[in-house]
Amino acid sequence: MSKLFLSLHVLAAIIAIGPVTVAASMFPKAVRAADGNPALLHRICRVYALIGISVPVFGFATAGVMGVTGHPWVVVSIALTTAAAFVLVLKVIPGQEKALRTRDVKRLALYTGVFNLLWATVTVLMILRPGSTTGA
Secondary structure, eight states, rough: HHHHHHHHHHIIIIIIHHHHHHHHHHHHHHSTTTOOOOOEEEEHHHHHHHTTTTHHHHHHHHHHTOOTTSSSSHHHHHHHHHOOOOHIIIIIHHHHHHHHOOOOOOOHHHHHHHHHHHHHHHHHHHHHHHHSSSSS
């Protein structure tokens, strides 16, 4: 069962978080460009952010089945994932909505970078630690 949950967790992360990070990163440039389509990128971020809820759901299921829920690398990953979710929901998506009206993307680029850095850190943590201790 752990391999199934881990596979779903990884697939959800690739399918949901990948598009959000790419679209959010492209958004500021699209706002500045006359031929960009920032509204489409904003929509991608909103839709895939909702789909992205499946990533921690499958992550908790995987950690539970594997019996590693209380391990430090899992706790740190949960904290970083929570922080990334808050940055996305409270700063990036509202910042995109504001930028669609005002064309101001200065702070938005910063928050997008923080969001992407948090997810990159979680990804590295998931690759380095779990495989060395769980056998999955």
